[in-house]
Amino acid sequence: MHHFSYQDSILHCEEVSLEEIARQHGTPTYVYSAATMADNYRRLANSLSGLDVQLCFAMKANSNLAVLRHFANLGAAFDLVSSGELKRALAAGGNPQACVFAGVGKTEAEIKFALETGVYGFHVESEPELARINRIAGQLGCKAPIAIRINPDVDAKTHAKITTGKSDNKFGIPLKFAKAAYAAAAKYPHLQIKGVQMHIGSQLTTVAPFVEAVKKVLPFVEQLKRTYGITYFSIGGGIGIVYQDALASGAASWWSPRRKAKKPLTPEVYGAALQPLLAPLGLKILLEPGRNLVGNAGVLLSRVEYLKRGSGKNFLVLDAAMNDLVRPAMYEAYHEVVPVTRQRGRRSLKADIVGPICESGDCFAKDRVLPEAREGETMAFMSAGAYGYAMASRYNTRGMPAEVMVSGRTFELVNARESFETMIAGEKIPSFLKA
Numbered sequence: 001m002h003h004f005s006y007q008d009s010i011l012h013c014e015e016v017s018l019e020e021i022a023r024q025h026g027t028p029t030y031v032y033s034a035a036t037m038a039d040n041y042r043r044l045a046n047s048l049s050g051l052d053v054q055l056c057f058a059m060k061a062n063s064n065l066a067v068l069r070h071f072a073n074l075g076a077a078f079d080l081v082s083s084g085e086l087k088r089a090l091a092a093g094g095n096p097q098a099c100v101f102a103g104v105g106k107t108e109a110e111i112k113f114a115l116e117t118g119v120y121g122f123h124v125e126s127e128p129e130l131a132r133i134n135r136i137a138g139q140l141g142c143k144a145p146i147a148i149r150i151n152p153d154v155d156a157k158t159h160a161k162i163t164t165g166k167s168d169n170k171f172g173i174p175l176k177f178a179k180a181a182y183a184a185a186a187k188y189p190h191l192q193i194k195g196v197q198m199h200i201g202s203q204l205t206t207v208a209p210f211v212e213a214v215k216k217v218l219p220f221v222e223q224l225k226r227t228y229g230i231t232y233f234s235i236g237g238g239i240g241i242v243y244q245d246a247l248a249s250g251a252a253s254w255w256s257p258r259r260k261a262k263k264p265l266t267p268e269v270y271g272a273a274l275q276p277l278l279a280p281l282g283l284k285i286l287l288e289p290g291r292n293l294v295g296n297a298g299v300l301l302s303r304v305e306y307l308k309r310g311s312g313k314n315f316l317v318l319d320a321a322m323n324d325l326v327r328p329a330m331y332e333a334y335h336e337v338v339p340v341t342r343q344r345g346r347r348s349l350k351a352d353i354v355g356p357i358c359e360s361g362d363c364f365a366k367d368r369v370l371p372e373a374r375e376g377e378t379m380a381f382m383s384a385g386a387y388g389y390a391m392a393s394r395y396n397t398r399g400m401p402a403e404v405m406v407s408g409r410t411f412e413l414v415n416a417r418e419s420f421e422t423m424i425a426g427e428k429i430p431s432f433l434k435a
């Protein structure tokens with residue numbers, strides 16, 4: 001469920017007109033629904049009934065400070081992948097001591113900073129990393145809490161660039177070497193073995209791979225509990241969302257034939273399948289959802305610059321580009337694109353939806369059927385709350401887009417559009433070029 005729907009022909013986020021936001025803050029602009037995020041959070045947090053569950057929001061999906069504060073207020077900790085993200089958690093008022101630090105390439109400086117700040121656990125991805133964390137903890141005179149990320153070698157059946165749990169991915173330690181890795185960890189004086197972790201991939205749309213992975217590692221997790229007294233099992237994130245017909249339950253079908261909306265993998269289905277497997281462990285369960293909490297809670301607003309009619313091909317040229325939303329170019333991802341103001345009786349149009357960047361890859365959709373759009377009209381990319389702004393860049397010297405958060409009838413700018421001056425603030429012309 002999300003809180004985007006047409007009210008009197010205008011697409012609203014909760015009670016706020018998206019035309020109003022586009023008027024006040026321009027485009028391209030990301031808009032987030034606080035109520036949708038809260039619903040998503042609560043549904044997932046309640047999905048594993050009877051278990052001691054901590055949600056660690058994977059902030060790489062959306063690390064805007066307002067979004068982080070909102071989740072911290074709801075009770076979330078964070079899954080971090082850099083010291084920059086740890087600083088964001090602190091800046092947003094989160095509790096670092098409940099956060100977990102993941103990633104295959106933690107630098108010495110990052111490990112030191114995380115130890116000084118205090119984190120719930122380092123999610124370790126290799127044996128050299130164990131040695132490094134032990135050494136730095138020794139220098140600081142403390143013990144580092146760790147969990148080893150195990151790679152269960154299951155196929156998450158998702159896009160190749162977002163699958164992480166196969167043995168040929170760079171992530172984690174294969175199950176068959178994990179026992180030796182834990183034995184190595186136990187020998188280090190400055191490590192405290194606290195848990196075990198896995199994460200098999202992103203945008204999973206069925207529960208089967210999660211079940212397969214948990215079943216596969218379960219005996220090993222039980223053994224770790226007996227041998228080392230681990231207290232937690234992090235089962236990662238990866239729960240997918242609906243991209244195709246994201247508005248279908250609302251009104252997207254007013255111009256296209258009504259298709260049955262894709263069934264999402266709901267938190268309830270996820271929880272019901274995993275709860276009976278996890279309950280007997282008697283461990284605290286960490287979830288690291290990213291996309292599932294924020295994906296359908298955000299849209300990207302953009303304006304139509306031109307409708308360019310070609311020979312046998314039409315192009316709808318928007319003011320948003322691959323630098324604002326890279327998922328279609330990078331993952332061949334689908335985003336539903338809808339006009340913010342709907343009008344009955346409009347002709348339909350088949351067009352490629354493209355941005356202004358000088359790359360053929362700057363294309364959001366090929367041969368998309370949508371109502372004939374006009375210059376200046378506001379369009380919305382649905383389900384753009386995850387890996388949207390977070391992956392944006394300044395390519396073509398386009399400033400980072402603005403971000404707005406909506407709650408009920410109110411909305412506020414939570415990140416100003418980047419100005420040219422801040423974009424070039426760190427650059428300088430060297431003295432040897434100044435004739």
Ligand SMILES: *Cc1c(COP(=O)(O)O)cnc(C)c1O
Binds near residue numbers: 236289
């Ligand atoms: C990216 C990532 C997540 C979140 O993935 P989603 O698909 O957005 O839920 C969770 N855990 C780890 C270790 C990750 O790398």
